[in-house]
Each structure stands twice: as C-alpha cells, then as structure tokens.
Amino acid sequence: MELSNTLKIHRATHNLTQADLAMEVGVSRKTINTVENGKFIPSTVLALKIASVLNVTVEEIFYLK
Template sequence: MTNNLKVERARHNMTQADLAEAIGVSRQSINAMEKNKYVPSTVLALKLSRLFKKPVEELFQLEAGD
C-alpha cells in the first residue's frame, strides 16, 4: 500500500508533529506511515480522510501485491 500523506500535509501546511496531534498519534507514527514502514488502522485512515477532506482511496492505494 502507498499513500499521499506527505503531499496532503504539505497542502495543509502541517508538520508531522501537527498532523500527529490532530489525529491523536505519535509523531513517529506519522513519519513511519509516510515512509511506508507500516499499515495504519482503518480508524486512522478515516481520521486522515476527514481531516484532509479526501476519500480514503485518494489518500491510500493498494499496490500490485495487495
């Protein structure tokens, strides 16, 4: 799975710390997500979707193997 978090965050002028606080996770979690270190939960995806006002599918995309 890939994601556009970095772009959306830039769009909204938010730091990783800002975003972390906004959705209630640690800054390291945001960093790891952006670097595709792990797959976040659906609750996080929905919270990001709500915050950025974009469908989950626009923020996260399945890849070939998935």
C-alpha cells in the same frame, strides 16, 4: 500488492507538519512518519481520521501499488 500513500503530499497541501497532523488524529509524530514512509499500515480508524483532517477520501491517500 503493497499499500502506498500520498500522505506527505496531502499533508503539505494543508501546511501541516507531521507533528501537527499527529496531534489532530491523536497519535505520535513517529506514527505519521512511519505511515508516510510505508513502514506502518494504519488501522482503518486511523486512516479515516487522517482523511477527515485532510478533507479527502481514504482512497485519495492510500492505494495499492
């Protein structure tokens, strides 16, 4: 199984750029980019921060494929 995500969709729904979201959760834009592209698996803390900013559950963004 591999971790997949719908981060880009949720981010776009909130009209946030990668840089906007990165600033909100305290990481670099590159980190958000690599998470969206499945090249980096976020820590639990980062996943929770992202979900909180996007007002969804972690499970709505990240799932096993």
